[in-house]
Amino acid sequence: MDKIIVGLKRVVDYNVRVQVKSDGSGVETDGVKMSINPFDEIALEEALRIKESGAATEVVAVSIGTSESQQQLRTGLAMGADRAILVTVDGDIDPLSIARVFKALAEKESAGLVMLGKQAIDGDNSQVAQMLAALWGRPQATFASGVTIEGDSARVVREVDAGLETVEVDLPAVLSVDLRLNEPRYVKLPDIMKAKKKPLDEMPLADLGIEPGPVIKELQYAAPEGRQRGVTVDDVASLVAALKDKGLV
């Protein structure tokens, strides 16, 4: 296989406790730390390992967003991606349109694999990989926690509710990756310097001939109903008594 395309989404860092804006239009992102979606970082790490094993020749990092997503692509290049493509959009873009972007790029680049995080930790949708597989007419293996390339196919271990499922998919294919697939590498300073010289191409969405269709509108954001801190008990007898009171034991 020649190329692996990896999607990198810019999201609010996973350590940030997000706050809903007072007008309900979204969550506060001003002055908030932004990072690569952690699942996407795992996808990139796996792509790099596949390339290092000799099973692929090039890793292309792709992001779709405003020019600010350059930051995340530069981090991806510093991790080891060979080049990056930023498809620019003005605001938010819906998952189906994102899947169409990846399909267009996968075909243009003749990618052997498209690797994505199993979900983005902002929208928590978990849709793009599955949609891409449908539009592209290629296999999907979602929630991957083990990937082995075997010539023209891949053996993928998937984390499913019942346990660990193994499937075999012909390449090209779409993978979405889960947490336990790998531990992403740390970026070293010389890599950051080197990454500055790697190619990062920008293209507007319209250049791919994609016009977003009807989207699911976000009407209103609200904070979730909170839980209240309850009582503290000092010994097991009180704990059991409290549970008995509630009819739970």
Added chain:
Amino acid sequence: MTKVLIIAEHDGSALNPSTAKCVSCAAAIDGAEIDIAVLAADTTGIAAEAAELEAVSRVLTIERAENEKPITAKLAPQIAAIAGDYSHIMGPSTTFGKDLMPHVAALLGVNQVSDIMTVENSHTFKRPVYAGNAIVTVEAPAGSTVVATVRVASWQAANGGNSATIAPLDAAAELPMHTRYVSLESAASDRPDLQTAAKVVAGGRALGSEEQFGLIYQLADALGAGVGASRAAVDAGYCPNELQVGQTGKIIAPDLYIAIGISGAIQHVTGIKDAGTIVAINKDEEAPIFEVADIGMVGDLFQILPELIDAVN
């Protein structure tokens, strides 16, 4: 006219309880007519179970040898072929539904509403984002099919007692060969299923080893509870991955959740927010899990657990 098609989740012989929860969600839409599609190699037992669910009009069975295992590449084209005049197509937000439904949505050329918590009207729903730290009200476009997954922890299972019509259906669709099922490795257990158990005992990193995690199983068995775990405990290899509770694991809503040696990262807490009563046992009194616990106990779990197991027994 609201016509909802629910895609049944099953293990090849029995209906998964997530399907009954999807029925409750569909029934929350005014005037909804609800059908369930069962895709399997042998649909007999599964369809009979589905037909018992309250408010279901018809159970449509699509029997094909290729439907023996839940491979999305094979199921989705059949579902798209029967989508026809349904206004809504729903599945559970379990790994089965999460894998399948976005693929179906894309085949139908629409976006998907993920993880419905509440129904406001036929096209307006509430769903969690940012690991449940925000709830957003979303509106699907009028005039196109609504494809959605249902956040199972937000819904009670529909009652039984119905006897809906069961009818075989032919879903003419060509199925690809590019995706092949190999195997499923599952830690067989007689304990209640984590996603539907009324009581769940969960352990975290503080258990310290796979062997010591056995205390969690002992307490669970004493209570007749299911077993869960934090991501840290799974990553450390104390227990299998299917026990993970949280944003990226299972979202559950038992009547009783006992978190033992779990600090309570937001990614974990989002998986248990809908529990009836949360009990936290942790040696660190500053652990964030105590902020959401109804009953908290600070102390050494290796002293507390044996005592608690005795007391319950």
